[in-house]
Amino acid sequence: VPTCVQAQMESIRKILTDISCSEGETNAALEALAELYCGDVHEDIRKFAFTSGITKRLVGILRSLSNPSLLATAARCLSLIAYGNQDAKTYFARLKAIPVFLSLCEPLCKTSAHKMEEQRLLLYEHALVAVRTLTFQNSDNQRLFIDNGGVKRLVAVCNSCLSPERTTYRAEAADKLATLVLGKKMICRALNATKGSPLHSSTVKMFPSLSKNESAIGSQYPAYLIDLANEEQHWIADQMIEANVALGAPLEWPDESAVKWTCVRVTAVEDGGHVWCQFLSKEVHSRVTKMVESLESMSPPGLLGSATAVAMAAGSPCALYYDPAICGPRGCLTVPQWCRGRVLEKEEGRVWMLAVDYGITMHVPPTHLASLPQPCLGVPPQAVPCKLMGVKPLPPSFIILEHIAGIMHNMVLGSSLFINEIKVFHGLDMLLELVQLPDRECVVEALRALVCASHWADIKPELGQHGAVQVALKLSALHKSDTDLMHTIMSLLRNLLAGCHENCEVFKREGGETALGRVLHEIKGMEVLATAVLCSFSATCAKGERKRNLAE
Numbered sequence: 197v198p199t200c201v202q203a204q205m206e207s208i209r210k211i212l213t214d215i216s217c218s219e220g221e222t223n224a225a226l227e228a229l230a231e232l233y234c235g236d237v238h239e240d241i242r243k244f245a246f247t248s249g250i251t252k253r254l255v256g257i258l259r260s261l262s263n264p265s266l267l268a269t270a271a272r273c274l275s276l277i278a279y280g281n282q283d284a285k286t287y288f289a290r291l292k293a294i295p296v297f298l299s300l301c302e303p304l305c306k307t308s309a310h311k312m313e314e315q316r317l318l319l320y321e322h323a324l325v326a327v328r329t330l331t332f333q334n335s336d337n338q339r340l341f342i343d344n345g346g347v348k349r350l351v352a353v354c355n356s357c358l359s360p361e362r363t364t365y366r367a368e369a370a371d372k373l374a375t376l377v378l379g380k381k382m383i384c385r386a387l388n389a390t391k392g393s394p395l396h397s398s399t400v401k402m403f404p405s406l407s408k409n410e411s412a413i414g415s416q417y418p419a420y421l422i423d424l425a426n427e428e429q430h431w432i433a434d435q436m437i438e439a440n441v442a443l444g445a446p447l448e449w450p451d452e453s454a455v456k457w458t459c460v461r462v463t464a465v466e467d468g469g470h471v472w473c474q475f476l477s478k479e480v481h482s483r484v485t486k487m488v489e490s491l492e493s494m495s496p497p498g499l500l501g502s503a504t505a506v507a508m509a510a511g512s513p514c515a516l517y518y519d520p521a522i523c524g525p526r527g528c529l530t531v532p533q534w535c536r537g538r539v540l541e542k543e544e545g546r547v548w549m550l551a552v553d554y555g556i557t558m559h560v561p562p563t564h565l566a567s568l569p570q571p572c573l574g575v576p577p578q579a580v581p582c583k584l585m586g587v588k589p590l591p592p593s594f595i596i597l598e599h600i601a602g603i604m605h606n607m608v609l610g611s612s613l614f615i616n617e618i619k620v621f622h623g624l625d626m627l628l629e630l631v632q633l634p635d636r637e638c639v640v641e642a643l644r645a646l647v648c649a650s651h652w653a654d655i656k657p658e659l660g661q662h663g664a665v666q667v668a669l670k671l672s673a674l675h676k677s678d679t680d681l682m683h684t685i686m687s688l689l690r691n692l693l694a695g696c697h698e699n700c701e702v703f704k705r706e707g708g709e710t711a712l713g714r715v716l717h718e719i720k721g722m723e724v725l726a727t728a729v730l731c732s733f734s735a736t737c738a739k740g741e742r743k744r745n746l747a748e
Contacts, residue, residue: 204228205241209248212257219263226257226269233276245277246287255288258296264319267300271322275329282334289336295344297323297330301353317596320353324599331606338610347607347621350600354626369441369468373584376432377424377462377471379528384460384473385423386582387449395421395450402470403581405540405550405557417577422460422473423447423585433586442468442587449585463579464527464555469587472527472555472579483575490569491515491534497564512539515572516549517564527556536572537565553578594635601630601641608648615652624649624659628667636681639671643684650691660699665692669703669711686729693732700736708733 211217211225229250232241245251254277257270274293278284288294300323327346330337341347389396399419400406406417424432436442449455460473497517516537518529529535535551542548546559604623607614618624627649630642646664649655668689675681689708692699703709712726 201232201241205232205244205248208232209244209250212250212253213248219261219266222257223266223269226266226273229273230269230276233273233279242277242281242284246284251277251284251287252291255291255293255296258293258300264316268319268322271297271300271319271326275322275326278326278329285330285334285337288330289334289340292340294327294330294337294340294346297327298341298344298346298349301349321596321599324596324603328599328602328606331603333606333609335610338607338614341603341607342614342617346603347617347623350603351622351626354597354600354629369436370465372436372439372441373432373468373471374465376426376435378465380462381427381476382432382460382462382473383425383427383429384458385455385585386458386460386475387421387451387455389419389421391418395419399470399581399583402583403466403555405555406581418580420473420580420582421449421585422471422582424460424462431586433584436468436584436587445586445588447586460582462528463553466555466581469584471582471584473582474553474578475580483571484578486571487536487575490571491536494534494566494569496532497566510539510541513537513552513568513573514539515566515568516551516558516560517566518551518558518560519564522564523558523560526551526558527554529554529556534566536568536575536577555579555581594633594638597630597633598635598638598641601627601638601645605641605645605648608645612652615649615655618649619655619658624655624662624664628659628662628664631667631671636678640681640684643671643681643688647684647688647691650688653695656692656694656696657698659692660696660702665689665699665702665708666706668692669706669708672711686726689729690732693729693736695736697736700733703733704737 208225208229211221212229217225233245251274254270254274258267258274261267261270274288278288301320327341331341389399396419399421400417426432433442433444433447437444459476461476462471462473464472466472494515514537515534517532517534518526519532520526520530521532529551536553537549537551540548540550540557543559546561547565548557548559549565550557604618604627607618607623624646627642627646631639631646633639646659650659650664668685671685672682672689675685689703689712693703709730712730
């Protein structure tokens with residue numbers, strides 16, 4: 197080891213073992229230590245961490261400090277030291293480091309997603325990386341993980357904080373934004389997202405009413421990037437960040453010269469970062485005035501006589517009657533009135549509609565629809581979808597979910613006792629959730645864990661009861677173009693069907709043979725694996741006639 201490196205190592209040791217050093221000095225020393233252990237590490241440097249007492253001090257820092265940034269760096273150092281080193285893993289098992297890392301994740305189980313900060317998320321990430329490193333092919337740390345409720349902890353982390361779709365975050369962020377802006381006149385800086393551009397498409401996709409029928413409706417709508425302030429000149433983005441329902445984001449406009457100052461009225465809140473706005477001007481266009489007057493002159497639905505025949509195809513324009521007694525409060529609408537609408541979807545006994553001048557969606561009975569008066573035709577929608585600048589939603593942090601799946605993969609490679617623990621604390625359910633997330637790395641790790649788990653005979657029926665066969669078939673249709681993923685999906689299906697009659701029945705009921713037949717014909721390189729799945733199915737089926745039909 198070069199003399200300069202030895203001097204640096206000794207300097208790091210002195211700072212880390214001196215409890216009187218400031219947090220800034222400790223953090224700098226930890227960062228330098230992490231740099232030393234990145235990449236290929238000389239054996240003497242690796243030994244130094246143990247002989248100098250640095251490793252013991254790292255665990256002490258994790259036990260005693262509360263600064264998320266320091267804790268994250270210490271966790272990163274520890275995982276780098278342990279990476280690929282069984283002696284280090286065994287040493288950390290003696291220090292009982294696994295319970296310490298699990299305790300660092302504890303706030304995730306108690307704090308809803310909107311309270312989390314980026315530094316805290318970074319801490320959870322590095323803590324889980326360390327657990328993943330220590331539990332890889334090390335039975336001592338795997339046992340510590342199980343004995344300290346690791347599976348239960350990870351399931352709680354996943355369910356409570358890391359998937360905004362399954363938490364109250366979206367509702368709470370939207371509620372806060374609605375309190376600040378809904379129905380109010382706002383000062384606004386706005387930039388038009390050019391139709392057909394990636395920016396326009398990505399904005400429209402955040403509005404379900406538009407993305408569901410993007411070709412018929414979404415592509416026709418303008419979209420804007422906006423920065424809002426109230427009439428007291430307080431920026432809305434700042435208030436969202438102060439309320440801990442959003443994170444700050446750089447205020448970077450794609451084209452600063454095209455940004456315009458204007459006034460808007462917010463008519464609906466889609467979520468914590470997207471709203472519908474009516475752009476206001478000093479003069480109201482005469483066509484808009486005539487449109488409003490014609491809608492106000494229409495009689496309520498019960499007085500119109502027989503229902504007017506209205507086209508129900510997606511995107512069809514018509515008049516819709518908003519009745520708060522039926523629909524409840526909707527955006528800025530509070531009183532019964534006729535609005536211009538577009539059909540989003542026809543359902544049994546009701547129609548899902550978009551009130552185009554407000555950006556509000558609602559389900560209404562078909563009797564509450566009517567043909568539009570002539571003055572309403574040809575007038576552009578008065579509400580447009582807008583993305584709020586200066587904020588970004590609190591992240592689902594798919595990389596954390598990836599490490600959770602990786603830890604579960606380590607555990608299913610262990611003993612049958614670990615598998616039972618995973619089953620009891622709903623770890624299988626969690627893995628089946630993770631494979632359906634829109635993040636490839638997370639899907640890969642969760643699939644690998646499920647493939648390993650499906651080797652155990654008593655786990656196959658359990659997975660089948662939780663919908664594993666249906667999920668695997670769904671994934672095979674979703675990831676046709678990803679050869680590596682398809683190999684793993686086929687391996688999962690083959691394991692699930694081999695020797696398990698219950699799963700074969702589900703496979704048959706869900707049209708699995710037809711689906712796999714398409715895979716055989718459409719995807720090159722999948723013939724062997726798809727055939728292996730069908731052979732597992734055939735061998736497990738009790739009826740010889742079923743086998744003959746499959747062969748034919």
